[in-house]
Amino acid sequence: MNILDKDYAAGVLDKASPPCLSLYQPTHRHYPENQQDPIRYKNLVKVLEKSLLRKFPRIAIQSMLTPFLDLADDHDFWNHVLDGLAVLGAQGIFRVYRLQRPVPELAVAADSFHVKPLMRILQSADRYQVLGLNSREIKLYEGHRDALDEIEPEAGVPRTMTLALGDELTEPHQTVASYGGVGGGQAPMRHGHGGKKSEEKIDRERFFRAVDRGILEQHSKPSGLPLILAALPEHHHVFHKVSRNPYLMEKSIDVHPDALPSVDHLRQRAWQVIEPQYLARLAALVEEFAAAKAKGLADDDPAKVAKAVTAGRVGKLLVEAGRVLPGRIQPATGDIEFGDLTNPEMDDVLDDLAEMALKKGGQVVIVPGERMPTATGVAAIYRY
Numbered sequence: 001m002n003i004l005d006k007d008y009a010a011g012v013l014d015k016a017s018p019p020c021l022s023l024y025q026p027t028h029r030h031y032p033e034n035q036q037d038p039i040r041y042k043n044l045v046k047v048l049e050k051s052l053l054r055k056f057p058r059i060a061i062q063s064m065l066t067p068f069l070d071l072a073d074d075h076d077f078w079n080h081v082l083d084g085l086a087v088l089g090a091q092g093i094f095r096v097y098r099l100q101r102p103v104p105e106l107a108v109a110a111d112s113f114h115v116k117p118l119m120r121i122l123q124s125a126d127r128y129q130v131l132g133l134n135s136r137e138i139k140l141y142e143g144h145r146d147a148l149d150e151i152e153p154e155a156g157v158p159r160t161m162t163l164a165l166g167d168e169l170t171e172p173h174q175t176v177a178s179y180g181g182v183g184g185g186q187a188p189m190r191h192g193h194g195g196k197k198s199e200e201k202i203d204r205e206r207f208f209r210a211v212d213r214g215i216l217e218q219h220s221k222p223s224g225l226p227l228i229l230a231a232l233p234e235h236h237h238v239f240h241k242v243s244r245n246p247y248l249m250e251k252s253i254d255v256h257p258d259a260l261p262s263v264d265h266l267r268q269r270a271w272q273v274i275e276p277q278y279l280a281r282l283a284a285l286v287e288e289f290a291a292a293k294a295k296g297l298a299d300d301d302p303a304k305v306a307k308a309v310t311a312g313r314v315g316k317l318l319v320e321a322g323r324v325l326p327g328r329i330q331p332a333t334g335d336i337e338f339g340d341l342t343n344p345e346m347d348d349v350l351d352d353l354a355e356m357a358l359k360k361g362g363q364v365v366i367v368p369g370e371r372m373p374t375a376t377g378v379a380a381i382y383r384y
Helices: 004-010 033-053 058-072 116-122 161-168 196-223 233-242 263-294 302-310 349-359
Strands: 020-026 084-090 093-099 106-110 128-133 138-143 148-151 173-177 189-193 227-230 314-320 326-329 336-338 363-367 378-382
Touching: 004 093, 004 116, 004 196, 020 033, 020 058, 033 058, 033 106, 058 084, 084 116, 093 116, 116 349, 128 196, 128 263, 138 196, 138 263, 148 263, 161 196, 196 227, 196 233, 227 233, 227 263, 263 314, 263 363, 263 378, 302 314, 302 336, 302 349, 302 378, 314 349, 326 349, 349 363, 349 378
Parallel strands: 128 227, 314 363
Antiparallel strands: 020 084, 020 106, 084 093, 128 138, 138 148, 173 189, 314 378, 326 336
């Protein structure tokens, strides 16, 4: 399964040649609701096929649709979906993302991928990762306030001590001494140094260092998400001492995930750690917006924000989660034409603003409605 954070950070979705096929649908984790998911998916693939046939002969679109059709028949995949699904395909690219949030149904063939639903997920302020750790192996989880799931660590992250250290696992140091001289008839005597506990401590620290390096490079840097350690208390000090991960939170969960009744119990414990930081971050952004607006360096008028985004003036942009403002933005001028979403040429202005701000190097944060400092669905803090 593809990793959304990593692909987005690497610009994989920006490098596709048209036509680009984008399919989104809500999915269900449990029976019997999940029985309808592959049926709805096949119907969306048919929508893609009809769209492609308007411009291309059937023989030309066959290779583009083959990976989509193969996924439709993957029974194991459909038994392990989450709350939403995104499938993107183009020449030489096929990406499947299981999503922890539902997304509206959509199937579109265009000159570029439709990535706004993914962007909303990536920029949500409540996301985090949890590292379950003991002296033998790790488990990695990713989630938000309402959901948490175990994820497969990327290549480069050792899952066990054996994989991390391999043949370098420390053995008790021994020396061999012979008493009585050569040919003295006495067997050599072996003397151990260090002891078992000392060797285990060395191995544990080396394992923790290898895990820390792998998680930082393969997960924390690409995602930028805060990382919570979930481990027995005796492992907290050691891991924090060897860690070089700036995303590792100081506060930890003092139990290994396996000791909890369910993943949802782990989510509750993780949210207790994350929530204060999450609320503090949002409060700081709201305060920053108010201070900037008092100086004329912020705005909540979508029309003014659109022109500022187009000019590259927006440093931070708060967008209300779930809010839709139908219309389209002229990329050259920043002028907004408001309209109706039933018009296929109209989109969501707020999503367009967020996408444009990101491309201009701005920071975008998706904020729940009750935390937004404005009533317009947008709050922009200007660079100048």
